[in-house]
Amino acid sequence: MGARSVGRWRRLFLAAAVLLGLDQVVQHTVLGDGVLLRRRVAPFDPPLFSPLHFRRLAELEALADGERGARAGPVFDADLGWCPTPGTRVGRYTYDWAGCRVGVAPLPRVKLEGVRRIAVFGGSFARGDEVDGRETWAAFVEASRPDVEIANLGMGGYGVDQALLRFRRDGRPLAPAEVWLAYFPHGTLRITTHFSPILRHWATAVAFKPRFVLEDEDRLRLVPSPVREPADFVRLMRDQAALLAAVGATDDWIRRAPLAYAPRGSSWTHWFATTRLLLTLHESTGRALEPWFAQRTEVRALLSTLIRTMASDVTASGARFRLLVLPAQTDIQGWVEDGARGYWSDLTEELATTGIEVLELTPVLAQAGAADDPSFWMPGGHYSPTANRLVAETIAAEWLE
Template identity: 25%
Template sequence: MTIFAVLAVLLLIEVALIFCVRLQRSVFPWLITERDEKPLLSPEAVRNFIDKSHDAELGWVRRPGSRGIERGQYGTVEYHIDGYGARVLAGNPPPRVAAFGDSYVFCRQVEDNETWEAQWSNARGIGVLNFGVGNYGADQALIRYERTSLPSTVTHVILGFVPETICRIQSSWKHYLEFGNILAFKPRFRLDEAGRLQRIENVMRTADDFAKLDKYLPELRQTDGFYRRKFRSVQFRLPYTLSFLRHPLRNAMLMSAVAARAFARTIGTAHPWIEGLPFSIVMRQNIRDAHAMYRDADATALLEAILRRFVDEARRRGHRPLVVVMPQLLDLRMGGRKPVYSPVFEEIARTLPLLDLTSELQATNFEACYVNDQYGGHFSARGNQLVAEVLSRRLAADLDTIQD
């Protein structure tokens, strides 16, 4: 084969890759290209986000008095937010506990009366306020606690999160970590040379800021821990052949899954497993990436500093704190008998009040404790019941002592 023939073959491969990637990118945002360096922020989408969710400090939050419906694995699920900005609690018992964190605190995929906060409240006759917000990092949950005025009856506060939070706390723009999540800008912390937390504010504080994305891109690329670590690493850019070869297994699996889904749709045999296959590949890789971060001393130091600040702030305010680690279904499926994050939390628990629910869940039929959704597996009503029982046992004596 002559040099010209080789070049012709390489050119054909390059053209074919460009065509395939850009075609698949139009239906699956996790195959990112040069165009994703500056995605288009639709004015209509921005206005809707500003009206319903945007928060200048936190990035996003659930509005007091709002409600919503989402499609769960077993049908639609409805949620309601009360005047505090917490998820509605039936019966309105006197609040004794306030919980902050991500969607595992909010309890996605279950009704208001099936959250672990509601089940704990019903069993013990105490109010457990639910300030969880989907996709929060421990950093956002900490900031929300610091700025929230709680009823004087609250004596205990909980900060709950999934192990993947070790990635979320290094992110300023979720698009660099969760490709396509282009409206999710957030604050974050970093450690200075003396090991002290320094806060990096959310850059998108007003509607006008969203219209000036170009202005903030250099800063975001510097402050977000995943721009170079992840986004640039897997981005397709010329030559696409080299981009493909940087992560050949990942790219081959994703492109094959997207193609299989498109073919199934075309012939009318789409199946839930095939529909969810591309995103399930992404989620499993995200869990692997998060677990790997627990071997990074800088990443674990940042997480521990955030948790320590929560504990210190809670004690300063006269609250009794508890940090709760809530594994996703994929954490348990992929982590083995002792996931890599467990020793890290065991070490943190030597000096901070921390409860890792991993062992509690492993000791039962944990598959029944989750809804096997595309987001890594949220707690089912049964799983939330288990969480409520474990937390009730952990804090029962303390709550009874204060109540008496």
């Protein structure tokens, strides 16, 4: 080997050593606490991403350790992940004997003659977050029609999977005449995970949930929540291997980026700042909704099967099933920009061809200017009383006349 080649290799080796040294400086200083610019950096062991998440873990650790005064909270639910305790009040949300959010009045224990009972299911846009009970669209519908009573069984953070399960457990015993599923397109991907913070790192629902997986193209298999009591949550947060054993095979986001959720130090990719940052970048991708609807993906197939299964269950119970589409502000803006179509439109049109009644609220809100008018929105992105009143008027005109 000539002197020139030796010199070249020496320079390359020196450059590699310098880069490795810099990488390790960043690894042990800047990334030493696993946080960069207030964001967690992989590996996510445990998968907690904000101070709120760690406070919730501390609360449950205190409960598991038997500290006096510690409690699981009013919404822990082993079957659904989280669900209000009947007969309680949490902030501005009051729940009656059946666990329904109180709007006009608590749901009567005995069905009233001549009054149509309608049960509503979905997430925060069904429950009516950020406004008082009488200012939700469900309450406005009920107040406008003395021959209608609404059992509002919506719950913040729910996916369609939890809505289906809540109907089966809590809705069917109420014997409603109609069941309305309030579908929130922006929350579609909730059906793909067992743990909300894994999907949305800023999620406020710090709880595990059940989910369904598709088998044989159109058959649903329920995978229960791995947390049956608060101590289970603490165990899974303390033991990453146990977490992966419980949900690693059925949580889509862990499956997409397994090294980002591997136990800390179990992969060589955890030993270098560069690879950790690359893992973090890779894990953050895939949350855009449009690609999941652009073709016949597993997510779209799962969503369609969940809705059709709920429709079948409702019909079998003797009730009428109807599907409401309640868009977020960004959904309305996209609708306007894309010529009066949403990324979900093909799916809802397909569902309509199967006989499911669909009421699309997006064009009504868009025509009213909700895409850009702040009076339609609360600070956290939910409908204001103005928007809720318009939604209620549209529902009453289309479905109750």
